[in-house]
Amino acid sequence: MIIAEVFPKDDYTLFVRAENGETGWFDVKPYLDAEAFSALKSGDEFGRTRNGGYFVEWECGADLSANTILARWWVVSAA
Numbered sequence: 001m002i003i004a005e006v007f008p009k010d011d012y013t014l015f016v017r018a019e020n021g022e023t024g025w026f027d028v029k030p031y032l033d034a035e036a037f038s039a040l041k042s043g044d045e046f047g048r049t050r051n052g053g054y055f056v057e058w059e060c061g062a063d064l065s066a067n068t069i070l071a072r073w074w075v076v077s078a079a
Helices: 035-041 066-072
Strands: 003-008 013-018 023-027 049-051 055-058 063-065 074-077
Touching (some): 023 066
């Protein structure tokens, strides 16, 4: 999957639109207790999401691959 757009939400979820048009939600909350993601507990930091196409990353260095997102997202609309 190639990520076309990603929008962080206040509840620590990401709304993701894939290049093929599929859209879905990914819950980041289960990752927040891991050291690499702990800085995201600050709502400001979580909101600084960057789309790398094959990954989503944050300024603090945390990242999620598109494959991880694809494996655990719930699809809203399929292409």
